[in-house]
Amino acid sequence: MSNLTQIALDDVRALSIKILKNVGYGDDHARAIAEMLYTCQLDDCQSHGLFRLLMCVQTMRDGKISGHAKPALKDSDTAVLHVDARDGMSLLAVDIAMPKLIEKTKANGIAALAVNKCFHFSALWPEVERLSAAGLAAIAMVPSHSWVAPAGGKRGSLGTNPIAFSWPRHDKNPFTFDFATSGFARGEIELYKRAGKQLPDGVALDKQGNPTTDPQAALDGAMLPFGSYKGSALSIMVELLAGPLIDDMISLESMEYAAGQAGAPYHGQIIIAFDPAHFNGGKPVENNERAERLFADIIEQGARLPSQRRFEARARNLERGFVEIPTVLYDDLHALLN
Amino acid sequence: MSNLTQIALDDVRALSIKILKNVGYGDDHARAIAEMLYTCQLDDCQSHGLFRLLMCVQTMRDGKISGHAKPALKDSDTAVLHVDARDGMSLLAVDIAMPKLIEKTKANGIAALAVNKCFHFSALWPEVERLSAAGLAAIAMVPSHSWVAPAGGKRGSLGTNPIAFSWPRHDKNPFTFDFATSGFARGEIELYKRAGKQLPDGVALDKQGNPTTDPQAALDGAMLPFGSYKGSALSIMVELLAGPLIDDMISLESMEYAAGQAGAPYHGQIIIAFDPAHFNGGKPVENNERAERLFADIIEQGARLPSQRRFEARARNLERGFVEIPTVLYDDLHALLN
Numbered sequence: 001m002s003n004l005t006q007i008a009l010d011d012v013r014a015l016s017i018k019i020l021k022n023v024g025y026g027d028d029h030a031r032a033i034a035e036m037l038y039t040c041q042l043d044d045c046q047s048h049g050l051f052r053l054l055m056c057v058q059t060m061r062d063g064k065i066s067g068h069a070k071p072a073l074k075d076s077d078t079a080v081l082h083v084d085a086r087d088g089m090s091l092l093a094v095d096i097a098m099p100k101l102i103e104k105t106k107a108n109g110i111a112a113l114a115v116n117k118c119f120h121f122s123a124l125w126p127e128v129e130r131l132s133a134a135g136l137a138a139i140a141m142v143p144s145h146s147w148v149a150p151a152g153g154k155r156g157s158l159g160t161n162p163i164a165f166s167w168p169r170h171d172k173n174p175f176t177f178d179f180a181t182s183g184f185a186r187g188e189i190e191l192y193k194r195a196g197k198q199l200p201d202g203v204a205l206d207k208q209g210n211p212t213t214d215p216q217a218a219l220d221g222a223m224l225p226f227g228s229y230k231g232s233a234l235s236i237m238v239e240l241l242a243g244p245l246i247d248d249m250i251s252l253e254s255m256e257y258a259a260g261q262a263g264a265p266y267h268g269q270i271i272i273a274f275d276p277a278h279f280n281g282g283k284p285v286e287n288n289e290r291a292e293r294l295f296a297d298i299i300e301q302g303a304r305l306p307s308q309r310r311f312e313a314r315a316r317n318l319e320r321g322f323v324e325i326p327t328v329l330y331d332d333l334h335a336l337l338n
Numbered sequence: 339m340s341n342l343t344q345i346a347l348d349d350v351r352a353l354s355i356k357i358l359k360n361v362g363y364g365d366d367h368a369r370a371i372a373e374m375l376y377t378c379q380l381d382d383c384q385s386h387g388l389f390r391l392l393m394c395v396q397t398m399r400d401g402k403i404s405g406h407a408k409p410a411l412k413d414s415d416t417a418v419l420h421v422d423a424r425d426g427m428s429l430l431a432v433d434i435a436m437p438k439l440i441e442k443t444k445a446n447g448i449a450a451l452a453v454n455k456c457f458h459f460s461a462l463w464p465e466v467e468r469l470s471a472a473g474l475a476a477i478a479m480v481p482s483h484s485w486v487a488p489a490g491g492k493r494g495s496l497g498t499n500p501i502a503f504s505w506p507r508h509d510k511n512p513f514t515f516d517f518a519t520s521g522f523a524r525g526e527i528e529l530y531k532r533a534g535k536q537l538p539d540g541v542a543l544d545k546q547g548n549p550t551t552d553p554q555a556a557l558d559g560a561m562l563p564f565g566s567y568k569g570s571a572l573s574i575m576v577e578l579l580a581g582p583l584i585d586d587m588i589s590l591e592s593m594e595y596a597a598g599q600a601g602a603p604y605h606g607q608i609i610i611a612f613d614p615a616h617f618n619g620g621k622p623v624e625n626n627e628r629a630e631r632l633f634a635d636i637i638e639q640g641a642r643l644p645s646q647r648r649f650e651a652r653a654r655n656l657e658r659g660f661v662e663i664p665t666v667l668y669d670d671l672h673a674l675l676n
Contacts, residue, residue: 079417080447080616109418110610112448114617137583139575146635153641157632165575175578177571227565233515233644234572236632237477237503240513244629245475245612247619252635253628272448272610274583278418279452281585290591291582294495294574297484297590303491306571 005330006322012038012050019053019336023060025089026068032091039126041323044313047187048123050325053333055121056089059263065089065119071096079108082246085118090269093118094127101273102134109278113271114246120144121264124164125178125307127271132166132174137274140164141238144265145258146251148182149222151232154209156222159251159265160186161238168276170288175295177306181235182223189215189223194328242270343668344660350376350388357391357674361398363427364406370429377464379661382651385525386461388663391671393459394427397601403427403457409434417446420584423456428607431456432465439611440472447616451609452584458482459602462502463516463645465609470504470512475612478502479576482603483596484589486520487560489570492547494560497589497603498524499576506614508626513633515644519573520561527553527561532666580608 007015016034025033033056041049059065069088073096075081081101085093093115104111124140131138144159162185164178180186183203192199193215204218205211212218225231243250248268249257257266280287295305317323345353354372363371371394379387397403407426411434413419419442423431431453442449462478469476482497500523502516518524521541530537531553542556543549550556563569581588586606587595595604618625633643655661 076447076616078445078447078616079449082619107416108446109414109416110448110450111417112612112617116619137579149639150636150641153636153639155639157635157639157641163572165571167575167578175574177568177575179568179571181568226568229644230515230517230519230564231568232641233503233517234501236513236636236643237505237515239632240505240629241475241612243632244618244625245614246617247621247625250628250632252632274450274579276583278414278416279450279584280582281420281454283585287582287585290588291578294577294581294588294590297495298488298491298574301487301491301493301495303488303495303570305574306567 003327004324005327006324007330008322009042009317012041012323015333016050016053019333020056022336023057024067025056025060029067029069029089029092032095033089036091036122036126040123041325042314042317043310044317044323045123045310046325047185047191049323050333051187051329052121053336055264057336059089059119059121062261062263064261064266065263073097073100075100079104079111081111081113082116083113084116087117088119089264090115090118090120091122094269094271098130101271102131102136105136105273105275106277110272110274112273115269115271116246116248117266118269119264119266120269123178124162125166125176128164128166128178129174129176131271131273132168132176135168135276137167137276138165138271140269140271141242142269143239143243143249143251143254143267144186145255147186147223148235149205149209149224150236151225151229154205154222157252158225158232158235158239159254160223161235161251163234163238167291169292173307173311175291175305175307179226181225181231181238183226184223186223189218193219242268246270341665342662343665344662345668346660347380347655350379350661353671354388354391357671358394360674361395362405363394363398367405367407367427367430370433371427374429374460374464378461379663380652380655381648382655382661383461383648384663385523385529387661388671389525389667390459391674393602395674397427397457397459400599400601402599402604403601411435411438413438417442417449419449419451420454421451422454425455426457427602428453428456428458429460432607436468439609440469440474443474443611443613444615448610448612450611453607453609454584454586455604456607457602457604458607461516462500463504463514466502466504466516467512467514469609469611470506470514473506473614475505475614476503476609478607478609479580480607481577481581481587481589481592481605482524483593485524485561486573487543487547487562488574489563489567492543492560495590496563496570496573496577497592498561499573499589501572501576505629507630511645511649513629513643513645517564519563519569519576521564522561524561527556531557580606584608
């Protein structure tokens with residue numbers, strides 16, 4: 001396709017770091033952010049790959065983020081770990097906390113990491129996949145901005161409130177999902193807008209609380225939860241566990257804090273990890289086989305496991321040594337290098 | 339309504355215990371089950387109230403359950419607690435483990451209870467509400483039988499796999515939800531069948547994998563997850579965390595184990611509890627206010643919080659001192675007393 005541009009894998013990180021440092025992110029933050037962008041772009045996760053550099057730049061220009069914040073890890077003798085991102089992007093804080101979270105989970109069987117005072121723009125699956133790569137199961141949740149109306153409502157109260165889960169599989173890619181509890185992810189609506197496409201029915205309300213398929217009207221109005229009342233309830237759970245539980249902002253507060261600025265939302269994040277060795281009664285093989293039987297039964301009937309397309313993209317892009325992004329995005333990014 | 343029969347509150351427990359003991363449940367199990375039925379019936383939760391006595395009776399008649407099993411609590415020095423129900427109904431096992439789960443959560447900040455080798459018929463909200471009544475937030479999950487096709491599939495692989503959550507509110511009923519990750523709960527489809535009503539579109543497939551609105555065809559075929567691919571992914575998470583993680587059956591195995599018998603499914607259960615005191619940085623009041631602000635914003639725009647109808651029913655039934663059940667169910671239950 002002529003509207004795509006190829007970027008060699010190594011250049012994805014290098015381009016990202018250069019742009020991030022150009023606008024004021026320090027070395028550590030630039031590296032942590034670039035690694036996340038690389039991980040997503042490698043899997044053709046366009047909405048959370050290099051496209052998000054635009055948001056990282058905007059966030060710095062908004063003037064509230066610290067590009068040099070040193071996250072503060074606060075350990076305890078319990079199963080709960082805290083890391084204060086000190087107004088930096090979340091990723092370096094999570095990087096610093098991750099080894100301790102793994103250690104704590106292996107010691108306690110279950111553990112939780114609360115990330116506070118962070119700006120957040122990233123997909124959650126790379127973080128839960130770091131835990132499943134360590135043999136743990138994991139759930140991650142974040143609020144965002146109050147763009148999403150509760151089921152039966154008229155205006156935004158809830159964030160897009162993604163929930164991600166990863167389950168380790170022996171010698172295979174993990175079982176992973178990462179979805180917004182809104183019908184659409186905010187990033188998807190932005191991509192629809194950039195592409196000049198209409199949204200499907202049932203994912204958004206306009207400013208007056210009426211259904212709309214126009215991406216801009218949706219961005220100005222409110223999105224709707226997936227799965228009606230159930231998705232709405234789940235979104236409220238995400239809001240509570242990744243907000244008031246951990247002494248951090250709900251999406252309504254995060255939206256107010258941003259005061260109309262378009263950069264990454266500022267709020268908290270929770271990650272919960274489980275060590276199967278503490279739960280499975282010393283039978284890892286039998287229980288792995290149980291899980292594999294379920295996956296096989298799903299695939300045999302023609303259904304797909306979540307993330308399969310992503311894993312296929314990863315294999316393809318690693319093999320060919322480059323990723324492809326829209327040329328219009330490539331041009332936007334190169335303009336940021338000057 | 340002439341097709342409803344009133345039962346005094348005290349008689350709900352007494353009737354339940356009498357029927358349960360009549361068919362072979364020992365005192366302890368009968369009391370634990372009756373308390374669950376009472377709790378659900380008090381809230382007009384018809385699908386999981388006295389109606390479920392029929393399933394408890396059937397389960398005993400199936401011949402696999404132990405009516406006198408003494409659950410075995412296995413403590414550890416970690417944040418994980420196990421209770422082996424020893425082929426009894428789940429409720430007595432959960433009763434026995436609950437004080438220790440609360441203690442463990444308060445000690446560790448987060449803790450998990452794995453319930454193994456139990457028959458299970460009950461709603462999950464009464465269990466997570468016991469934890470929120472103790473000031474904790476809690477999530478509970480169970481598999482069931484493989485009645486539910488994955489999104490994009492044709493036949494049952496997954497259980498109805500409910501997920502319940504409760505969040506403590508000061509001087510108020512908790513924020514609680516408890517929903518099947520299938521579009522409909524199995525119990526709801528059974529109630530549609532009993533009432534001779536057709537199902538809405540999009541909740542079930544027939545035996546050939548085609549959409550159906552006939553309750554019996556749905557019971558013979560497969561149900562569908564709520565919220566398409568997202569609900570399906572969530573259901574797989576429930577299956578993994580309440581099955582292979584804790585060394586217990588997936589819904590496919592539970593279905594095989596039942597071998598066509600109609601009683602309660604046999605499988606495991608997981609409950610995860612969070613103590614806000616370990617997470618909220620010593621600011622319970624501020625964080626409670628944050629959560630209350632979210633609830634208020636949802637209610638102000640005309641949306642409802644989950645469980646509100648249930649709490650209203652509870653208040654009404656406690657006030658008037660009786661519950662109402664369909665007369666046809668009342669007659670069925672009285673026939674079991676002879």
